[in-house]
Amino acid sequence: MMIFANKVNKTYESGEITVQALKQASLTIPGQKIVTILGPSGSGKSTLLNVIGGIDRYDSGSITIGDQVLEKLKDRQLTEYRRNFVGFIFQQYNLIPTLTVEENVEVGRELSKQPLEMKDILLKVGMWDKKDKFPYQLSGGEQQRVAIARALIKNPQILLCDEPTGALDEETGKNILRLLKYVNENYGTTVLIITHNQGIGEMAHTVIRMSSGEIVDTYQNEQPIDPE
Ligand code: ADP
Numbered sequence: 001m002m003i004f005a006n007k008v009n010k011t012y013e014s015g016e017i018t019v020q021a022l023k024q025a026s027l028t029i030p031g032q033k034i035v036t037i038l039g040p041s042g043s044g045k046s047t048l049l050n051v052i053g054g055i056d057r058y059d060s061g062s063i064t065i066g067d068q069v070l071e072k073l074k075d076r077q078l079t080e081y082r083r084n085f086v087g088f089i090f091q092q093y094n095l096i097p098t099l100t101v102e103e104n105v106e107v108g109r110e111l112s113k114q115p116l117e118m119k120d121i122l123l124k125v126g127m128w129d130k131k132d133k134f135p136y137q138l139s140g141g142e143q144q145r146v147a148i149a150r151a152l153i154k155n156p157q158i159l160l161c162d163e164p165t166g167a168l169d170e171e172t173g174k175n176i177l178r179l180l181k182y183v184n185e186n187y188g189t190t191v192l193i194i195t196h197n198q199g200i201g202e203m204a205h206t207v208i209r210m211s212s213g214e215i216v217d218t219y220q221n222e223q224p225i226d227p228e
């Protein structure tokens with residue numbers, strides 16, 4: 001599903017201070033690609049992900065996802081869009097501690113109109129044999145696999161990942177990146193990954209660089225390198 005942003009602006013007011021988190025941000029992402037968003041802290045990466053994912057509204061400009069123009073959607077329609085088209089992965093997994101692996105993934109399934117099969121997804125992410133465990137019984141890498149399953153079971157067109165390996169050691173992080181690449185290749189999901197790790201940038205088809213709310217560079221990677 002094609003993602004198209006045209007001159008998107010977003011400001012945050014906090015007390016006396018106004019922060020322009022996105023300045024005239026424009027980009028075109030063809031469907032079924034892996035895209036990484038690089039840039040220093042505070043450069044607008046999360047804000048960009050949140051407006052594409054329908055978590056936040058923007059002040060002006062336009063975002064088109066497939067045939068949906070986000071600024072034209074009413075709140076209820078934006079919620080529908082978010083539930084059915086978008087999966088989110090965060091640095092801190094955000095699993096519900098009182099629910100088992102399977103129950104956490106069920107939360108994602110219930111929100112969607114066209115969910116995938118529970119067993120199939122848990123097998124794909126390598127967590128079927130731990131489906132009855134609770135989050136505290138799992139390693140960080142395993143918890144992130146569950147979070148990916150919860151997002152993936154909705155069969156989203158777009159997977160938005162905000163520092164998905166930020167809390168993991170290098171080897172575990174690479175395993176998570178391999179899983180995201182697998183998802184992209186086997187489900188045709190567009191995967192957007194925020195990172196400040198230059199190495200992760202190499203695996204993407206498209207690399208976007210942000211600085212002070214602006215998209216300062218977009219380049220296509222002819223030969224994305226696998227996280228080895
Ligand atoms: P990044 O993801 O690159 O670290 P963010 O998109 O989180 O950048 O933030 C961009 C700018 O917007 C920063 O200056 C940040 O402090 C500000 N910002 C982000 N969210 C809020 C918010 N909810 N309220 C006020 N300012 C915010």
Ligand code: ADP
Binds near residue numbers: 136137139140141142
């Ligand atoms: P990963 O590489 O996936 O992060 P680790 O090397 O951290 O995995 O953990 C290895 C194994 O130890 C995992 O299979 C996990 O089930 C188990 N484990 C890790 N932390 C805990 C914990 N707090 N309680 C029970 N088992 C744990």
